[in-house]
Amino acid sequence: MKHTLHVLMVEDNENDALLVKRELEKGGYSLIATVVQTAQDMRAALAEGTWELILSDYRMPQFNGIEALRIVKESGKDIPFIIISGVIGENVAVEAMKLGAHDYIIKGKLSRLVPAVEREMREAMLRKERALSDKAVYESERRYRQLIETAYEGILTVDECGVVTLANKRISDMLGFKAGEITGKRIEKSIPEHCKDRYSSAIGLCLKGYVQRFEAEMLRKNMESVPVSMGISPLLDDTDMVIGYLAVITDITQQRQMEREREQIRAELVQADKMAAIGQLVAGIAHELNNPLAVIVGNVQYMQKETSLPELKDIFCEVEQAAQRCKKLVADLLEFSRKKDMELRDCDCNDIVEHALYLASYQNDFSDIEVIRRFEKDLPLIKASRHHLEQVFLNIISNAVHAMGTRGKLTICTVFSSEDDFIEIQFTDTGKGMTSETLIRIFEPFFTTKAKGTGLGLLVSYNIIRQHSGTLQAYSKGHGEGSRFVVKLPVDKSQERGLSHG
Ligand SMILES: Nc1ncnc2c1ncn2[C@@H]1O[C@H](COP(=O)(O)OP(=O)(O)O)[C@@H](O)[C@H]1O
Numbered sequence: 001m002k003h004t005l006h007v008l009m010v011e012d013n014e015n016d017a018l019l020v021k022r023e024l025e026k027g028g029y030s031l032i033a034t035v036v037q038t039a040q041d042m043r044a045a046l047a048e049g050t051w052e053l054i055l056s057d058y059r060m061p062q063f064n065g066i067e068a069l070r071i072v073k074e075s076g077k078d079i080p081f082i083i084i085s086g087v088i089g090e091n092v093a094v095e096a097m098k099l100g101a102h103d104y105i106i107k108g109k110l111s112r113l114v115p116a117v118e119r120e121m122r123e124a125m126l127r128k129e130r131a132l133s134d135k136a137v138y139e140s141e142r143r144y145r146q147l148i149e150t151a152y153e154g155i156l157t158v159d160e161c162g163v164v165t166l167a168n169k170r171i172s173d174m175l176g177f178k179a180g181e182i183t184g185k186r187i188e189k190s191i192p193e194h195c196k197d198r199y200s201s202a203i204g205l206c207l208k209g210y211v212q213r214f215e216a217e218m219l220r221k222n223m224e225s226v227p228v229s230m231g232i233s234p235l236l237d238d239t240d241m242v243i244g245y246l247a248v249i250t251d252i253t254q255q256r257q258m259e260r261e262r263e264q265i266r267a268e269l270v271q272a273d274k275m276a277a278i279g280q281l282v283a284g285i286a287h288e289l290n291n292p293l294a295v296i297v298g299n300v301q302y303m304q305k306e307t308s309l310p311e312l313k314d315i316f317c318e319v320e321q322a323a324q325r326c327k328k329l330v331a332d333l334l335e336f337s338r339k340k341d342m343e344l345r346d347c348d349c350n351d352i353v354e355h356a357l358y359l360a361s362y363q364n365d366f367s368d369i370e371v372i373r374r375f376e377k378d379l380p381l382i383k384a385s386r387h388h389l390e391q392v393f394l395n396i397i398s399n400a401v402h403a404m405g406t407r408g409k410l411t412i413c414t415v416f417s418s419e420d421d422f423i424e425i426q427f428t429d430t431g432k433g434m435t436s437e438t439l440i441r442i443f444e445p446f447f448t449t450k451a452k453g454t455g456l457g458l459l460v461s462y463n464i465i466r467q468h469s470g471t472l473q474a475y476s477k478g479h480g481e482g483s484r485f486v487v488k489l490p491v492d493k494s495q496e497r498g499l500s501h502g
């Protein structure tokens with residue numbers, strides 16, 4: 001079958017054009033040909049048609065082959081261009097070839113035309129195929145680069161000497177570098193000292209061909225460390241030789257944080273469980289001890305009265321004191337383990353503090369202790385269990401008196417803060433104060449530094465204040481520096497200020 005060839009001919013001589021056409025037809029081509037003679041016509045023809053071949057005369061009255069070549073160049077089209085000329089000097093031929101002509105043929109030797117056309121058509125086809133495949137390679141490279149750049153994970157490639165050869169945006173962000181700043185750097189600069197062994201053993205295995213996954217840390221540009229999870233796999237060349245590795249890196253800061261929080265919640269739950277178990281046990285024992293203790297106290301009081309022997313009286317007195325201490329402990333334990341609802345009523349804190357001081361004066365020796373009251377007038381009322389708050393204040397005052405021994409100054413302030421709607425009651429003493437070791441343990445059950453203490457007073461107080469949605473905090477600058485206990489209780493917003501009778 002004849003191949004149809006679209007030819008653009010640049011030729012002023014009709015006879016010559018005819019000869020060329022015949023030669024091609026003889027070679028088995030059927031032609032669709034257009035002949036042009038000027039630059040203008042040539043441009044128009046190039047713009048309008050699809051040409052497989054351009055045959056151009058070299059010298060014409062208004063146009064020439066070199067100019068025709070330039071016009072093809074301008075158009076950006078890759079079309080085989082063959083010069084056909086009467087006589088052509090070698091210099092001109094070389095210049096034409098330099099400018100991009102594919103061949104030149106002397107009009108007297110047209111027999112060379114068909115083989116030249118065939119060859120040029122083949123070459124043009126190859127060029128077209130190559131361009132297509134180059135474009136495909138470029139496209140696929142672009143797609144891979146995009147995949148790497150938009151990946152959620154940090155991606156690095158590292159050569160076998162440990163130099164980073166590629167780094168995506170995510171890893172640059174993760175480590176605080178600008179784009180392109182990591183490439184060319186040694187990877188070990190981003191590995192903290194304590195992770196280096198682990199890292200190099202993983203890399204060693206990877207370079208032997210094994211994929212590795214592990215958790216480690218990396219250093220940011222500012223030398224902060226980031227916890228990461230890292231997957232590394234070997235990179236191979238065409239001959240399957242390992243030439244480095246690919247690292248896919250995930251920042252696990254948030255994951256670590258969540259694990260820590262979970263661990264903390266778990267520990268708190270365990271502690272709460274333990275407290276509940278102790279509470280039950282304690283309540284059971286305390287309850288069982290109550291009756292026998294009442295028997296002991298009752299009987300020993302009776303015996304104290306009945307005996308006339310002074311030594312026995314002393315002994316009974318000691319027994320009674322010991323039994324009373326046990327009763328106090330049992331009462332504290334029962335209070336601690338009791339979960340009954342508290343009855344909340346409108347209360348005036350100044351009143352409650354005053355009453356707690358009154359009760360404390362019965363239990364403690366206040367003779368050389370100066371009590372300074374700085375009560376804010378017209379405190380708003382709070383919804384509270386009066387009896388329980390009294391117990392809290394009594395505990396705090398008793399502790400202060402114990403800490404001061406025979407002399408000292410106890411300052412009690414009450415303040416209302418309208419900013420956060422809380423009443424603050426501060427108890428400041430000039431007693432022996434607390435070391436930081438003591439301070440962190442005072443709310444633990446049974447923690448006491450006193451020979452006769454129960455270590456429950458502050459724990460009970462803390463729980464009562466918590467049940468009132470308040471806070472109880474202790475402060476001391478150290479041994480011999482005195483202490484301050486601060487109770488904060490929320491004011492019921494619906495209460496009007498000034499209803500109190502303080
Ligand atoms: N005002 C205070 N000054 C110094 N230490 C105090 C004060 N209040 C409490 N503490 C310390 O807290 C510990 C626990 O107090 P608490 O729970 O009331 O038990 P207890 O009074 O039976 O020891 C005390 O033993 C003491 O070491």
Ligand SMILES: [Mg+2]
Pocket residue numbers: 395398399457458
């Ligand atoms: Mg106490």
